[in-house]
Each structure stands twice: as structure tokens, then as C-alpha cells.
Amino acid sequence: MRIAILALEGLFDTGLTVALDAFAIANRFSTLQMGGTPRFEVSIVGVRKKVRTGQGFSIPVQAITPELKPDWVIVPALGTGTPELLVPALARPDIRQAKAQLLAWHAEGAQIAASCIGTFVVAEAGLLDHRAATTTWWLAPLFRQRYPNVLLDESRMLVPTDIGVTAGAAMGHLDLTLWLIRKASPELAALVSRYLLADIRTTQAPYIIPNHLAQADPLILRFERWARDHLKQGFSLQQAAAALATSARSLQRRCQAVLGKSPLDYFQDLRVERAQSLLHGSGMDIDAIAAEVGYIDGATLRTLLRQRLGRGVRELRADLR
Template identity: 85%
Template sequence: MRIAVLALEGLFDTGLTVLLDAFGLANKFSAGQTGGAPRFEVSVVGVRKKVRTGHGLAVPVQVITPDLKLDWVIVPALNTGTPEQLVPALERPDVRKAKAQLLRWHAEGVQIAASCIGTFLLADTGLLDHREATTTWWLAPLFRQRYPKVLLDESRMLVPSDAGVTAGAAMGHLDLALWLIRKASPELATVVSRYLLADIRSSQAPYIIPNHLAQADPLILRFEKWARDHLKTGFSLQDAASALATSARTLQRRCEAVLGKSPLSYFQDLRVERAQSLLHGSGLDLDAIAAEVGYVDGATLRTLLRERLGRGVRELRADLR
């Protein structure tokens, strides 16, 4: 498999290194098993001869030439973790050149992978329009605003499409590398994941902090405060809208536009977050925790936690020890 990592000025150090380390380990184990050539031909390419990472480390890159033949291109994240940093970065001359190059590669049949903030660069090309994708969870409101044609689901860690694959936040780079290794050899991916004490995760949901998403919009932030104050008493769209001096229709639309979900679904997110916190440090049994978040018994809460997090209560308690 011929893979190029597209390195741009100010890229996220960890994103680059975990990709290279994962493929390096895969090649080492593959060669040890077969005695043949490395399974992955990995190069670091760029629109400049040299780039610096977000921490200022110099990275020599291979200049992109027409004879560079690839199966996959990976777009790692830029070290721009806020909208104020990211939006101007997407208009930099080198980033514009990189986006044009991605379109050329796509036209040649190259598959494109992107993780974390790298998904913004890919979405800017239009290649994700009308396709399912994920992104770094805390910038999902900005992503949804900029790219309304993309079918975004930031709760997922990896989302394949006919254009390639997108991966979630930060360490999603490692999930992405393992996913690509697994496409070549499931057995090899298992060995690499064990050496790195990592495996492909299906969801970002357990890591999402609802308050961080709410801060993208003043009305949603006020709704979040109302919701937290009413976790025990339950959800009413009309009551929430009246308390916020808006209409139920407006609140519904704003939640969908900013969060990609209904007010009730976001209210459930807050219930899950609160229940997780109580599972960790309160010493309460499940029925008592259920009462704290507005349920009459623990069975309903148990179902909600498994639906949202993919784990049962026993697993969640174990994770938090």
C-alpha cells in the first residue's frame, strides 16, 4: 500500500508521529513475519520543501511530483484548535495549494483520509459533500456551519466513504492508522494495536463534553444551563423555550443547526454526562443516580447509557477506577 502523509506548516505533532510510528511498526512486524518488502510505502509529502510542526520541529518533506503514485493520502491535523485559529489557516496559500492537490489526487483515483482538524481541509475541497463524515468533536458546530452539505456525525470515530475515510479528534490519527493497517492485514493490525496498547474505537461519544459544544452559540449555552437545572424534573421543549424567551420552533432549529441534534437529544447527553460523574464519585446505587437525572428507575438509565456510550454500568464503573 502506497501512502503519503500530507504535511503542512504548523501541523499537529502527535498526529504526524503516531501515523509514522504505527506504519513503522506494521512494516517491522510484516517484514519479520514474511522476510519480504515492507507492506506500507510511506512518504511525507508537502507543497513546500520543509515545514515546521506546531512545536517548531523541522520536518523534511518530499516534493509532490506527477510521477508520485499513491493508493492513499492522509491529511493530519493542523495545530489550530480554535475557530479563531483554524478559519484563517484554511485560507493560507500553502493550504490552498494542498486543497488543489487533493482534488487532483482524487481525480486520479487516490483515496483520501483525514483526521481531526485535517477533516476541515478535506471538507473545504467539497469532496465530503453529500457524504458521511466525522471530525474533531469540539469543532463540530463550526464544521456543521461551514459545510452544511456534509452528513456529519461527530459521535463516530471513523467514517468510511467512497472518497476515503475521516477520523475523529487528536488520537483519532492512531485509530485511522490502525484502520488502514487492518485493511491490508487484520492480523498485523492486531499485533500493532497490542504493542501500542491501543485499538480502533468506534465512537467519540464517551469523550464529548456537552458544555464545550454549547459555547458555540449563545442560545444553546443558555439552553444548556436551563437543562442542567432541570435534569431531575425532566424535559419539556415548551418550558425550555418559554424560559429562554424564544419559540419552541426556534430552539429546535438552532439545536439542529449547531449541535446536529434535537433539544431532547442534547438534554439526554447532559443526563448521560451527569450519570457518568455520579457513577464515578458519588457512591450512590444506580436507582439513586437515575433519580438524580430524572428517571424513575435504574433500568431506564442503564439502557440510555448503553445506547449512548456502548457500555454497561459495570464497564463504566471499571473504566473510572
């Protein structure tokens, strides 16, 4: 498999190095332990002759030539973790060149992979329009605003589509690389996964901090504060809208536009976050925790936690020890 990693100025160092290390380990196992040949031909390419990472390291890049015919192109994240830094970065000349190159590679049959903020570059090229995708969870509101035609679900860690695959935040680069290795050889991916003490994760949901998402919009931030104050009482859309001096319809629309979910779904996110905190930081039993977040008994809360986080109460308590 021919892999081209598209290095852009100010890229996220870990995103690049974790992919390079995982592919190198896969090639070593493929050669030494499985008696084969290296499965991955990896090159670092760029629209500039030299690229500096977000931490200031200079990395040489291979020039993009007509002879370069990758099977997969990986776009690592930029080291611009806030909207204030990211939006101007996306207007840079090298990003415009990268977008054109991604379109050219795609037209030639290459698959496109991106993780974290790298997904913004792919979305800028229009390649994610009308397709499912994920991105770094804390920039999901900006992603929705900027790319309304993308079917975003930031709770997912990996989203394959016909044009390639997108992955979630930061260490999602490792999940992405393991996914690509698994496409070549599930056995090889299992070896690399065990060597790195890493498995492919299916969801970002346990890592999402609802308050960070609420910061993207004044109305949503006020709704988040109201919701936290009313977890015990339970959810009422009409009461929430009245308290925020808006209409229920406006609150519904704003939550959908910013968060990609209904006010009730966001209220449930806050319940899950509070319940996780109590599971970790208190000696309360599940029924008492359920009462703190507005449920009559623990059974309903158990179901919600399993549904949202993919783990039961016993597993969550074990994870937090």
C-alpha cells in the same frame, strides 16, 4: 500500499508521528515476524519545501511530482484547536494549494484519509459534500456551520466512504492508521494494536463534553444552563423555549444547526454526562443516580448509557477506577 502524508505548516505533531510510528511498526512486523515484505511505502509530502510543526520542529518534505501516485493520502490535523485560529489558517495559500492537490489526487484514483482538524482541509476541497463524515468533536459546531452539505456525525470515530475515510479527534490519528493497516492485513493490524496497547474505537461519544459544544452559540449556551438546572424535573421543549424567551421551533432549529441534534437529544447527553460523573464520584446506586437525572428507575438509565456509550454500568464503573 503507497501512503502519502500531506504535511502542512503548523501540523499537529502527534498526528504525524503516531501515523509514522504505527506504519513503521507494521512494516517491521510484516518483515520480521510474518516473513513477508514491508506493506507500506510511506512518504511525507508537502506543497512547501520545508514545514514547521505546531511545536516548532522543522521536517523535510518530499516535493509533489507527477510521478507520485499514492494509493492513499493522509491529511494530519493542523495544530489550530480553536475556531479563532483555524478559520484564518484555512485561508492560507498553502491550504489552497493543498485543496487543489487533493482534488487532483482524488481524480487520479487516490483515496483520501483525514483525522481531527485535517478533516476541515478535505471538507474545504468539497470532497466530503453529501457524504457522511466525522471530525474533532469540539469543533463540530464550526464544521456544521462551514460545511452544511456534509453529513456530519461527530459521535463516530471512523467514517469510511467512497472517497476514503475520516476519523475523530487527536488520537483518532492512531485509529485511522490502524484502520488502514487492517485494510492491508487484519492479522498485521492486530499485532500492531497489541504492541501499541491500542484498539480501533468506534465512537467518540464518551469523550464529548457537552458544555464545550454549547459555547459555540449564545442560545444553545443558555439552553445548556437551563437543562442542567432541570435534569431532575425532566425535559419539556415548551418549558425550555419559554424560559429562554424563544419559540420551540426556533430552539429546535438552532440545536439542529449548531449541534446536529434535537433539544431532547442534547438533554439526554447532559443526563449521560451527569450520570457518568455520579458513577465515578459518588457511592450512589443506579436507582439513586437515575433519580438525579430525571428517571423513575435505574433500568431506563442503564438502557440510555448502553445506547450512548456502548457500555453498561458495571463496565463504566470499572473504567473509572
